[in-house]
Amino acid sequence: MFNNLSDKLDKALHVLKGHGSITEVNVAETLKEVRRALLDADVNFKIAKQFTQTVKEKALGQNVLTTLQPGQLMVKIVKDELTQLMGGDAEGINLSGKPSIILMSGLQGSGKTTFSGKLANYLKTKKSKNPLLVACDVYRPAAIDQLHVVGGQIGVEVFSDKGNNDPVAISQAAIAHAKANGHNVVIIDTAGRLAVDEAMMTEISNIHKAIEPQETLFVVDSMTGQDAVNTAKAFNDVLNFDGVILTKLDGDTRGGAAISIKSVVNKPIKFIGTGEKMEAIDVFYPSRMADRILG
Ligand code: GDP
Numbered sequence: 001m002f003n004n005l006s007d008k009l010d011k012a013l014h015v016l017k018g019h020g021s022i023t024e025v026n027v028a029e030t031l032k033e034v035r036r037a038l039l040d041a042d043v044n045f046k047i048a049k050q051f052t053q054t055v056k057e058k059a060l061g062q063n064v065l066t067t068l069q070p071g072q073l074m075v076k077i078v079k080d081e082l083t084q085l086m087g088g089d090a091e092g093i094n095l096s097g098k099p100s101i102i103l104m105s106g107l108q109g110s111g112k113t114t115f116s117g118k119l120a121n122y123l124k125t126k127k128s129k130n131p132l133l134v135a136c137d138v139y140r141p142a143a144i145d146q147l148h149v150v151g152g153q154i155g156v157e158v159f160s161d162k163g164n165n166d167p168v169a170i171s172q173a174a175i176a177h178a179k180a181n182g183h184n185v186v187i188i189d190t191a192g193r194l195a196v197d198e199a200m201m202t203e204i205s206n207i208h209k210a211i212e213p214q215e216t217l218f219v220v221d222s223m224t225g226q227d228a229v230n231t232a233k234a235f236n237d238v239l240n241f242d243g244v245i246l247t248k249l250d251g252d253t254r255g256g257a258a259i260s261i262k263s264v265v266n267k268p269i270k271f272i273g274t275g276e277k278m279e280a281i282d283v284f285y286p287s288r289m290a291d292r293i294l295g
Pocket residue numbers: 106107108109110111112113114115192247248249250251272273274275276280
């Protein structure tokens with residue numbers, strides 16, 4: 001698949017070479033293929049356009065047209081640019097708090113509850129932490145039950161207070177509980193709505209202000225493609241979050257949302273979700289994602 005774009009670009013450039021005049025216009029033609037590949041991968045249109053502009057400047061600077069396999073060099077430039085664009089201070093979660101508080105945000109169905117469990121399991125098994133999961137969805141009792149099921153699967157305690165409809169009070173009580181019981185990480189799973197609305201934003205903003213988390217994570221379904229950008233922006237405007245979690249990458253999406261979100265909010269993508277199981281979590285590697293997006 002990765003060769004496909006390379007072949008296409010080679011072909012485009014060779015055809016143009018055959019016409020003898022190799023100019024900036026020819027490179028622009030080739031870049032149309034790059035843009036198409038990005039759009040196919042669900043990258044936001046404006047961002048794909050900006051991106052190809054940058055690649056164009058690099059390509060002309062590196063004189064791609066004089067090499068034997070210009071398509072391959074173009075792909076390398078594109079891949080390097082993509083990797084750089086998605087890179088940054090991705091690794092790690094700030095675990096300096098006592099306890100360290102991690103606040104999960106995102107729309108309903110994005111995978112927050114599942115990821116909360118995965119992260120708790122990861123921190124427990126890979127980082128020898130003793131996490132506490134906190135159910136703060138006061139609207140959906142089923143969501144609280146779901147977190148208890150997840151906690152049971154991974155052997156992590158879940159704090160909840162069914163009937164209490166004040167998520168700030170629940171989070172504060174959970175943190176006190178964590179301190180009293182030797183939990184050094186507190187992962188707070190919040191309520192989500194099907195679309196961004198003011199009530200949800202006010203609620204999560206209130207929790208955020210009250211508990212001052214070390215880490216606020218925005219969870220987004222990679223299958224939502226272009227919509228992911230608007231959602232990410234709305235959450236970032238309110239929470240100024242620290243990192244992005246891209247879920248459902250086991251599906252057939254190429255993951256263009258990763259580029260779009262990174263371009264718009266400029267926050268690192270920290271982890272990816274690759275399945276429904278608790279072990280289906282991976283650290284985000286920009287270069288692997290670039291390969292995937294290029295297809
Ligand atoms: P929440 O409403 O944000 O808490 O979302 P959930 O954690 O309940 O996830 C919604 C649905 O997506 C559930 O059916 C999960 O099993 C599923 N899900 C979550 N993460 C992943 C993932 O990485 N891959 C796949 N295939 N499914 C996922």
